[in-house]
Amino acid sequence: METWLPSLLTETPELGFDLAIKLSRVAVKKTQPDEQIRLRLREVYEKDADALIASSQVVAINFQTVAAANGYWRT
Amino acid sequence: METWLPSLLTETPELGFDLAIKLSRVAVKKTQPDEQIRLRLREVYEKDADALIASSQVVAINFQTVAAANGYWRT
Amino acid sequence: METWLPSLLTETPELGFDLAIKLSRVAVKKTQPDEQIRLRLREVYEKDADALIASSQVVAINFQTVAAANGYWRT
Amino acid sequence: METWLPSLLTETPELGFDLAIKLSRVAVKKTQPDEQIRLRLREVYEKDADALIASSQVVAINFQTVAAANGYWRT
Amino acid sequence: METWLPSLLTETPELGFDLAIKLSRVAVKKTQPDEQIRLRLREVYEKDADALIASSQVVAINFQTVAAANGYWRT
Amino acid sequence: METWLPSLLTETPELGFDLAIKLSRVAVKKTQPDEQIRLRLREVYEKDADALIASSQVVAINFQTVAAANGYWRT
Numbered sequence: 001m002e003t004w005l006p007s008l009l010t011e012t013p014e015l016g017f018d019l020a021i022k023l024s025r026v027a028v029k030k031t032q033p034d035e036q037i038r039l040r041l042r043e044v045y046e047k048d049a050d051a052l053i054a055s056s057q058v059v060a061i062n063f064q065t066v067a068a069a070n071g072y073w074r075t
Numbered sequence: 076m077e078t079w080l081p082s083l084l085t086e087t088p089e090l091g092f093d094l095a096i097k098l099s100r101v102a103v104k105k106t107q108p109d110e111q112i113r114l115r116l117r118e119v120y121e122k123d124a125d126a127l128i129a130s131s132q133v134v135a136i137n138f139q140t141v142a143a144a145n146g147y148w149r150t
Numbered sequence: 151m152e153t154w155l156p157s158l159l160t161e162t163p164e165l166g167f168d169l170a171i172k173l174s175r176v177a178v179k180k181t182q183p184d185e186q187i188r189l190r191l192r193e194v195y196e197k198d199a200d201a202l203i204a205s206s207q208v209v210a211i212n213f214q215t216v217a218a219a220n221g222y223w224r225t
Numbered sequence: 226m227e228t229w230l231p232s233l234l235t236e237t238p239e240l241g242f243d244l245a246i247k248l249s250r251v252a253v254k255k256t257q258p259d260e261q262i263r264l265r266l267r268e269v270y271e272k273d274a275d276a277l278i279a280s281s282q283v284v285a286i287n288f289q290t291v292a293a294a295n296g297y298w299r300t
Numbered sequence: 301m302e303t304w305l306p307s308l309l310t311e312t313p314e315l316g317f318d319l320a321i322k323l324s325r326v327a328v329k330k331t332q333p334d335e336q337i338r339l340r341l342r343e344v345y346e347k348d349a350d351a352l353i354a355s356s357q358v359v360a361i362n363f364q365t366v367a368a369a370n371g372y373w374r375t
Numbered sequence: 376m377e378t379w380l381p382s383l384l385t386e387t388p389e390l391g392f393d394l395a396i397k398l399s400r401v402a403v404k405k406t407q408p409d410e411q412i413r414l415r416l417r418e419v420y421e422k423d424a425d426a427l428i429a430s431s432q433v434v435a436i437n438f439q440t441v442a443a444a445n446g447y448w449r450t
Contacts, residue, residue: 003087003089004089009147012380012381013378014379017402030096032122037121041123049417053420057436064436065135080167098213102167103206105209119199129200129204133203136210140213155239156237156238157298158298204279211282219297219298228313228314230312230313233374248363253355253356257352262346266352270349279350283356286360294367294374307448323392328428362438
């Protein structure tokens with residue numbers, strides 16, 4: 001069975017950060033499934049400081065989840 | 076007794092993410108129970124980058140809860 | 151002694167979600183105690199996508215608290 | 226020695242919620258110490274749905290802290 | 301070696317709250333190091349309800365961190 | 376193998392705060408990889424109080440993660 005999210009565990013913090021970005025994007029995708037519309041919106045918000053900061057906040061929240069799941073990669 | 080939220084436990088992370096989306100939508104539904112109004116609003120915010128990012132933030136917060144409830148599906 | 155918040159413990163996740171909504175509303179009530187003004191504002195924000203999303207975010211934060219208090223209703 | 230915040234512990238959840246409101250207000254007070262200006266601003270945001278929702282979000286975040294401090298008043 | 305943040309531990313909750321405010325301000329300072337610009341911006345947002353509420357939210361988030369670090373000053 | 380995020384562990388709280396800022400910036404960079412555009416946006420939001428406060432909120436969220444990873448540098 002295929003899944004876009006097999007696990008929250010990643011080998012490294014960097015891969016965990018990438019997963020946090022993925023979680024943020026999938027949430028948008030599930031609300032707006034039309035890729036054409038998403039691409040058009042992306043062109044706008046990519047050049048908008050407020051939207052970029054808001055995006056980075058979503059990533060930060062998701063990274064909290066992924067980091068906790070991985071025991072903060074302490075060992 | 077029927078309930079829309081029998082449990083926070085899900086078998087997989089992906090199902091947990093879907094539950095986080097459901098929690099986000101039910102919160103809106105409880106504030107605005109009129110489906111016609113919700114559908115009209117949806118047409119607007121689906122094409123609004125800021126609203127989509129804000130939505131994905133609510134999903135991220137709810138996913139923190141669901142992931143913690145499931146022990147991050149570690150095993 | 152009467153209280154609007156006797157406990158954070160609820161029997162089910164659904165009742166916990168309802169409590170999270172209640173916590174969100176009481177916070178507004180404590181800042182704006184005038185019910186007439188609150189009702190007038192409600193008419194506006196009920197039809198405003200951004201306000202609905204922001205409301206659902208407050209519910210999500212309060213649900214984190216209630217869910218943690220209840221050990222995520224795991225058993 | 227006097228202090229506005231002797232402890233995060235409260236006897237009941239309701240008193241904990243009141244403390245969360247207090248924490249939210251003191252943060253504003255420390256940024257804008259002039260009471261006249263705060264009162265003037267209050268008149269505005271008390272009638273603004275977005276500001277009320279934003280305020281209730283700050284209360285929700287502070288209530289997470291107070292509730293955790295009190296072990297969620299479980300016993 | 302001097303540092304503006306030797307520790308997250310404080311003797312009292314009130315000092316912890318002050319540290320949360322400090323963390324919030326230093327984050328702004330690191331993004332906008334020019335004190336003149338910061339002072340000019342401060343004059344504006346000090347009189348803006350939305351900005352004050354947003355500031356108090358950052359303090360609330362930082363206070364969560366400081367309070368957790370101090371075991372909520374429970375003893 | 377090089378990585379921008381080898382670990383969430385830092386020797387001091389101050390270095391942890393710097394890492395939180397780095398996490399916030401990398402999230403923006405991953406959404407807007409064009410450095411020229413980022414620099415142009417930076418010139419705008421550096422002088423915008425709301426954007427600065429929003430930025431400091433993202434730092435606060437990331438600092439929660441880094442501080443938890445480091446056991447709050449308690450020892």
